Amino acid sequence: MTACNGRRRRVWAAAISFLLIAGTGGRAGADDALKAAVEKLGGKDCEASALTCVDFPVPVDRTKPGSNARIDIRFAVSFASGESKGILFYAVGGPGGSGVSVADSYLSSFDPRLAAEMDVVFFDQRGIGPLNGISCPKAGLAFDTTPLTLDRPDGAVAAAKLFVRDCLLETPHGDLLPHLATEDAIQDLEDFRAAIGNPKVWFYGESYGTQFAQAYATRYPQALKGLIIDGVVDLTRDAAQYYGEDTRTVEKLLAKTLAACDADAKCHADMGRPAAEVYDGLAAQLKDGPIQVAYPLAEGGFAKRQLSSAMLVNNAFYALYGPDSRVEFLRALAASAQGNLVPLLRLGYSNLSADPETFEPAADPSWYGGAYYGITCPDYDDAGRDPESRAREILDQARALAPEAPRLIRTFYAERLACAFWPAPPPTPRPAPFGGGDYPTLVLNADSDPATPVSNGYAVFDHAKNAYMVTMEGGPHVIWGRGLGCPDKIVFGLMLDGRKPEQRAQVCHQNFLDAYVPTTTRAIADAFGLAKAIETELAQSPELYNWDGIDPLTFGCDFGGTVTATAAEAGTDYAFKDCAWWPGLRVAGDGVSITTGDGSAPDGITLNLRIQGAHQGALRYRHDTTTEARSLTGSFDGKDVSTPRPLP
Template structure:
């Protein structure tokens, strides 16, 4: 993981697509979308030179793989210089099964998750009711996947980068970690050039407004999960009058500093790890007789791997780094907990293969050594522009993180190349009010490992007009994760604009 302060955004797409969810709706079968309302498809007021982008016609055609129809959206690399270099943004649309009331634009997270791949799984990411009435549209944000992808390391170099020690605790390990981060940053600059300064979330939000207009929608209807909530909130901040029905599920708040994100996510992963450990104990756990014993066993295993990696598979050894990312992978979805337990038992017996496979799944690396996407390169490229590292001593941050999150604090506070990044951040963390926007629906899960529930409450309180759906449960994000209460609330909002009574709704497991 190349940007551990925001690991959720790397895995959101994979976590969502792995779930075997039945596409069902609890609304009346004849429910039709109402009140979507007209909006503006022209460039934002006060801008010039953007007309040709807002007025372009997409040339839809067959996709390289799967169903749907694909096109390229042209946008300026620099919105301050619309006559300069342009970028091509990959877009995929899965047409509605019935008469479309408009488009539902989706983003799975990251930054670095492919909206194209996410939309291609439309039957699994939204309900049948929504599929009947909305075209599901995804795009790969600039710098991601098929949209002018950021490149930093070769596949072999990425193997070494992920194998490094994520919890450096000696001067030699710290120096090696700093060299690895510098090499990563240097590689991004050498291979990606000027694009590296134009892949911020604000840039992607402006691209999304061009897409909205070209699709013919007066206002944006949207599903953002994980980092996708940050993108959606940024859009609402920039274009409040163009906000339609936005669902933000698994919130990363735009006012969070890098230190807050590192510590907040570490605490979330600690909570999830202890929940897994207790679940293991409740099922006759082979790793210990109490949750504390199970956690201690895992920490002892990681320490042993730091000293002596295990043989694994697919051309890699199970180092502490690969094992850490494998454990992280399982924390996103409680459906993977038993797999994690089995993998740790195998590692205890000297076989690092199963745990390394979880790590490879985290990284998107296949058995042949090929990385299937550039998520681990796009993630820091976007994050380092969005949120500058604080001015404090990095060692102090690690110490504070370890104190508040003893299991994950050191790993998630140590893993960042932004101190060596060649491009200065273009954004300052700030609250988003989105005054004048239509009501926004915020969704949070109480034991979400990567986007703590408190962040959902925080954004809900900041927004001028919003409602909050609370999912009392485990796992990352809530919609279409087998909770009918959450699914019904979200579908009803998209179809009718109706929000929970009193502005808040709690859904049990």
């Protein structure tokens, strides 16, 4: 629900580093029976991946077992590089997320024990991935940027109908739409398990994957050694209950995020007034219509773009996914308070997976938006009824809820309106609470999760036998595999060492906000501050954050000019061309950032800068990230400059 792929925002560079480390996927210690079975099924090297892929045929229509119609489901297997302790089935989020395309990136983010000691199986369920993926990025982008308001119900209903029509026209493989329910997909996975010898497996599901995992465990309990569900969906809740709880939660989390800025001296100074006033003031402006913004282009010059109320709400919602994204949003909001709306647009394009140069959908092999609706809508109860009546009912529910969620009420009804018009069979009753089994079930959630509220996790934990729960205070959506000792060591203790958690319920802690990074406008009055500010702008760039680290990247600076990033042997080369991150000040020159982590080269960033405009100069700046020392030489405003001498 709510497009909750657990780790969608992880950078693709992680996948590159994993390929360099993992080589051929580490098959030496893998389970011999699994290797033989995968080979028999036609296993071959995955494209641009260290894993082994199998295209496994399954029936299209499982209500007609005698039919010859088949589709291929792609599985990707990471064989254990050491002695295998078992097989882990890994279900990613969404629905609509491609497990195969993110497998390398995900594995590289975990403690190396996972790849060394487990054979891990990722998969693209039906309707997802290059074989039969259902995607409509143009229709999705248009719908996600369309303002929907409760005081204009006819317009909201019309937008939802238009989205569904355009999505169905745009998406390939539309013939699969009647056969995308989670129930069909879990049978596909069980057929694969049978084909590899019916081994007992561990099953991990994140976000929507927890819905998949619970349904699989309920139907095939004999298949499991253990179950780990992370960012949990309570299957007993219908659409109104699920979205209602989610909307109340995100409203509270946004208020908490804005208040956390007020409590942080740097963030509060950047905002200039209470953060809620900044947000609400901008939202009030956007309610009257989009604001036109001059957006800088990679080719130079500017394009006329619009910041809409839908984009602000979308930014606010995705900001809540973790301590890092909360700070990222606050920084962009602070820039808007200083008169610069470009950072909010940059963030919006990143969240919408839109190409900032063209405002066309950006290529994203990890996401299939048509499948999101194709799976969600049949699984819940908004589709399959009289569409117009259901849409009006959803809007009535939203009006009743709106006083509790004045900022983010769109979260409650936008997707549900689309589902009302989505072609799907009549809804079925919600399942009984997940009961667990003879295997252990580990429930993971954060109290600050915006996509799968922690109340879902508690509800599942309270009903499942042999269940344990770990709640992370202040944490993100999906908490395992982010390099934190708690919960990572608890998961590995259970799955790899056979050690059950000490208590049935435990609590971890993470700071609600990462350290706030101030905007740089006030930092450019002196040479050292300016050089550090340029490094900060590079580090905070959404374009660089989402860069694949392979193809050269050029993007516009906020007030004109460009930056180009090019992959170097051990890092990134930068070229600045009249780059104006601040009004009236242009930067030219080049730089290099090196990150090896092995001592083979000096890690850090070096910048050779020519400054023009409000200041004049030529600077050489070095930040050694191994020692955390900085230095500066050159000239600035007609004077020689060097590393400053701090005084008390």
